Amino acid sequence: xxxxxxxxxxxxxxxxxxxxxxxxxxxxxxxxxxxxxxxxxxxxxxxxxxxxxxxxxxxxxxxxxxxxxxxxxxxxxxxxxxxxxxxxxxxxxxxxxxxxxxxxxxxxxxxxxxxxxxxxxxxxxxxxxxxxxxxxxxxxxxxxxxxxxxxxxxxxxxxxxxxxxxxxxxxxxxxxxxxxxxxxxxxxxxxxxxxxxxxxxxx
Amino acid sequence: xxxxxxxxxxxxxxxxxxxxxxxxxxxxxxxxxxxxxxxxxxxxxxxxxxxxxxxxxxxxxxxxxxxxxxxxxxxxxxxxxxxxxxxxxxxxxxxxxxxxxxxxxxxxxxxxxxxxxxxxxxxxxxxxxxxxxxxxxxxxxxxxxxxxxxxxxxxxxxxxxxxxxxxxxxxxxxxxxxxxxxxxxxxxxxxxxxxxxxxxxxxxxx
Ligand SMILES: [Zn+2]
Numbered sequence: 001x002x003x004x005x006x007x008x009x010x011x012x013x014x015x016x017x018x019x020x021x022x023x024x025x026x027x028x029x030x031x032x033x034x035x036x037x038x039x040x041x042x043x044x045x046x047x048x049x050x051x052x053x054x055x056x057x058x059x060x061x062x063x064x065x066x067x068x069x070x071x072x073x074x075x076x077x078x079x080x081x082x083x084x085x086x087x088x089x090x091x092x093x094x095x096x097x098x099x100x101x102x103x104x105x106x107x108x109x110x111x112x113x114x115x116x117x118x119x120x121x122x123x124x125x126x127x128x129x130x131x132x133x134x135x136x137x138x139x140x141x142x143x144x145x146x147x148x149x150x151x152x153x154x155x156x157x158x159x160x161x162x163x164x165x166x167x168x169x170x171x172x173x174x175x176x177x178x179x180x181x182x183x184x185x186x187x188x189x190x191x192x193x194x195x196x197x198x199x200x201x202x203x
Numbered sequence: 204x205x206x207x208x209x210x211x212x213x214x215x216x217x218x219x220x221x222x223x224x225x226x227x228x229x230x231x232x233x234x235x236x237x238x239x240x241x242x243x244x245x246x247x248x249x250x251x252x253x254x255x256x257x258x259x260x261x262x263x264x265x266x267x268x269x270x271x272x273x274x275x276x277x278x279x280x281x282x283x284x285x286x287x288x289x290x291x292x293x294x295x296x297x298x299x300x301x302x303x304x305x306x307x308x309x310x311x312x313x314x315x316x317x318x319x320x321x322x323x324x325x326x327x328x329x330x331x332x333x334x335x336x337x338x339x340x341x342x343x344x345x346x347x348x349x350x351x352x353x354x355x356x357x358x359x360x361x362x363x364x365x366x367x368x369x370x371x372x373x374x375x376x377x378x379x380x381x382x383x384x385x386x387x388x389x390x391x392x393x394x395x396x397x398x399x400x401x402x403x404x405x406x407x408x409x
Pocket of ligand 1: 036
């Protein structure tokens, strides 16, 4: 895990991406607390992961849009009945891709849409992975957000250091098993101290 | 950087060997009100504490927050609350984490109260300052430049890893890659990012 006294590059990256388990997090954080060069390395790694994520998301979005433009361009060159048929096929394809995406991952995730705490709490059964769609309206603009899940006692349960907004929502998947109880999902824009909070009840 | 710090005796398996301090000695000296030990404690930890607080809470009130952490650590040491002096780093980390959790809790409570008072519409968050926003844009452009210079297949590998957060094992299996090929691709892309960043910085300076 450590090489020549400092966390290896891959370990720092796992830390930046929230993929290290607790004992390793502890070792890395204690080291970073006293090692200035690793503070700089972590800064660079986080910047890299964040920027790469945004650039890849933009590239993917641009690719999808360009594919659509090509297809739509093609439709208008077709006779009308063929155009309608093609639209139906594409619509079915979208549904199929959406379903496929959900089945290729482990287990069938429970999807839940959360809006910022306003007295109401989303309630969902505690089983399997959770697909959270966090309403990102009025969030501080940032290229990525840190999403943290805390339990009713405000203890860290899970986190995703760099999530992005897509179509007005921050989408995150929590793969770990969560026991029943009250949870809060907190979203932090980089550099902004006040988080946005969403309430979630697992029953 | 390490040379100006005191060197120690104790060494644990997970501790890097070139950054090992005599934590017990430092704790002992702080308990005896040794001013130089306090200065040393501050020198060793201040940047790290600042680093964590800034990452989690942002730059506002940073000096005060660092100072608060120090006060808590020093008072705890003096009161003898630190049972294992050789675990001073872990203790400082715990204090910093508690402080962060406390500040977040306060911020959340304040927001909840604001939300209760609000009748409609979301509460606008503090906007990112334009400079930070521009820097973020520039960094994304650097990453985009890295992506432009690699093959479609390499881009897919990075997409799977950074965007879809697939595991290294899954990517290597599905894309028929060895672990070394995977690591090489990632480290080359990161090195290119650093290189482009330095060039950009150099152009700005010159
Ligand atoms: Zn280090």
